[in-house]
Amino acid sequence: MIYILQSLVDAISLGCLYALFALSIAMIFGVARIVNFANGDLMTVGGYSLLLAGALGSIPTLVVGLALVVALALMMERLAFRPIIKAPMPTLMVMSLGVSLLLQNLMLVFFGSRPQGVSFAQFLAEPIVIASVRISALNIITIIMLGILGGGLLYTLKRTSVGIQLRAAAEDFQMARLAGVKANRVVAASFVISAIMAASAGMILALQVGTASYNLGGRAVILGFISTVLGGLGSIGGAALGGFMIGFATVVAQIVLPTEISAFRDAFVFTAVILVLLFRPQGLFVAFGRNLRA
């Protein structure tokens, strides 16, 4: 019973982390139709920013790290994507690969290839014990983070003018512009929201492994894409749910599979993803009638 509870928290927390990856990818894709591989490097920068904790203290580090990642995302949008925003999708994707490689190599130059230990708020590593159930504090923080960020995103999209513009642009970009939505502004807004998700995800990742390295976000960005496609391209909520399902299933597979093969849990999870996509290529939660911008 205790084991089940602990595992449940593990599963939910990994699901929440993957949902963050997915939201970060889906936000930019939904509005700008950019498959942005450089999002993984935004996560990496978020992870590295925790190295500042020794000098700045915990809370300022989080603020500075977040600001750094958002600023980098805005620079990326302005310098790399805005000039070619009308280019075909593959061109934009190659641009994002280029930006990603550039950032990775810059980080290699600055930090070297060896992982750097992050020592940030030691209590996060300690388990919280409630009635003999030991739960990692970081897992709880991850769940709370998704709650706050997801709630904030929902509020932004439903209740604010920029959020309504983002939704309109995600559905029909050109019509939104004809109605007066400023193209550059909504695309930049999608990059800012995506960067907030990426920074948080990167920090959690670095805290989980205890180190930051130049390829910290590499796997995360792939997981984000898979989740987005599984949930349904163009559906923000679908992407988050897709990510949650993959993360949750990964922990469940780890537990349910016999010990000899549980190391191959990812193979099982992604076989399931492939099967789902074979039968529902449009994704699980895609809204009816949504069409992609050409």
Added chain:
Amino acid sequence: MSLVIENLNVTYGSVRAARSVSFTCDPGQIVTIVGPNGAGKTSVLNAIAGASDGHVAAAVSIDGEPLTGKQPEDIVRQGLALVPEGRRIFSSLSIYENLQIGSVARGDKRQALADIESMFERFPALARRRDSAGGTLSGGEAQQLAIARALVSKPRYLLLDEPSLGLAPLIIAQMFDIIRSLQADGIGIVLVEQNAVAAMELADKTLLMLTGEVRRSATSNSGGDLIADYFASTLVEGGKSRK
């Protein structure tokens, strides 16, 4: 003071969709463009609104200010709005949110909110559904919403592309009443219509487009020849399928 289109050309690769199209539209005037499928009518409207997928060469100005080469979001801020073919309602946004998007171009936010409310008075069918998703509207309601969304931007000139397409006859009559009332408000209207005869009755000026060119133009009281030409043209060109 008018919308002036001079020498408008639209090309898609090697295909010339519109050639040397010129006309003017004054405030409170209805200019109707008729012609068979593929004549370039929609290409002309999209080019004026800055939404053309092709290459556009033209001199377009609105009350003396040039529009050529501007982005669609800037053109709507200068007082010209397009109600596109197929209405293009944001189906996942509510009726109210669709109108909010229409008001994004407005600098006077408070007055814009009041104008959204006035749309619900003008189009009572929308008022009953203000929180429903745009995708749930019938064709006639969706067309009303598309027009209302454009009106919230407070345009001086309105481009209407096939507003009666796919609507029942009774609803079409309603749509023409709405267009008349917009004219009465002093808005200059450029109307592209399949429903050529009804549209010409409404128009102060009618242009007949064939294969990308304005072949004939007529004022309201000399439209007879144009109608004859129009029907001749549909007989010749009507077999060509719409792209």
